[in-house]
Amino acid sequence: MGRSPCCDGEAGVKKGPWTPEEDKLLVDYIQEKGHGSWRRLPKLAGLNRCGKSCRLRWTNYLRPDIKRGRFTDDEEKLIIHLHSLLGNKWSSIATKLPGRTDNEIKNYWNTHLRKKLLGMGIDPVTHRPRTDLSLLAGLPGLLAAAGNFGGAGSATGAWDMNALRLQADAAKFQLLQGLVRALTTAAVPAPAPGMDNLMALLAASSGGQSGMNNGGQHGVDQSMLLQQCQWDGMNNLPALTNSAPASGMHNISGMFDGFGAGDGLSSTELGCHGGASGSNVTVDAVAPPRPMVANDQECNNNGGGGVSCEQTPASSPFDGLESLNLMDDLNTDGSWKDLLEQMSWLNSSEL
DNA sequence: AACCGAAGCAACCGCCCACGA
DNA sequence: ATCGTGGGCGGTTGCTTCGGT
Structure with missing residues (x-):
């Protein structure tokens, strides 16, 4: 099995960097006659290269529609x-x-x-927050920063995203994101000892503040955020999602897109869909709606605008919510208490 | 100015798949 | 159904450039 490489047996075939002369020969030939069979092309074009090398050179560097320069x-x-x-x-x-x-x-x-x-503390393979000790050790600082969450510094009870942005780095925020999700999707049992700080931080999740802060420049509608947290597509949390309302939910992943990029929150990225309520998370500016997880082909067909983006089914292999699956790493059986025990560092006096 | 390690990137390697004979 | 071929793909290599000392 496995055929030999196309260049095998072609003694004297040149390898290595292409010269401008070779580039010109290749470009001139393709522009005049098309590439046809790549294997035959080198001989026809007068190149001492293998066809594969020619194809690579053309597709990666010589094609006229190649965009060079920095990625935006x-x-x-x-x-x-x-x-x-x-x-x-x-x-x-x-x-x-x-x-x-x-x-x-x-x-x-x-x-x-x-x-x-x-x-940023994000695993580039799984796109989940890393849960190694060095990252976890930094969470107390985040929780301190999170005093801006509906605390004394926020008269409206809104979560001050800008303040959080300033005080917490993206990795820590990703970690908190997972916590928020877990706590708001759980069938809430009694808090574990030592969790007072975190519970206070997340006190808004107990409700009673829905609909507030609609006009706040920097606020986040907590009830909306918490609804987002309950998205039913978090398939990897069966026990935690048992009691969670599921209808019409999207996910909060997109709300945090860009946070991790270290360049702050943009309104576009933070746009979310409140479903029937029509309520939007408001950060910095009114954000145009944007699906959080969408069919990539449609979503990235940006040219014409107005292209609808369909929610990808939760069972899809393209489920893009891996970044929220922190709890998979921390909680093996879906038990809230077990989760907290595993996160024993939360009981630390540093909190 | 010279050296050296790190980072960046062009190019190659080898496997895989689709397709036609 | 099998085999050979062309082309595509992801992973890796190694040369070049950059930046710090």
């Missing part, structure tokens, strides 16, 4: 998002970024984005 922020975010959906399907990802090649995206991922995510 939007492209970066799109790559990260698509990677969370598709994994290392570079060619599939490349089809959503006009002018970019799979090779270029792959290289950019390996040299930039992967490290960036790691630095």
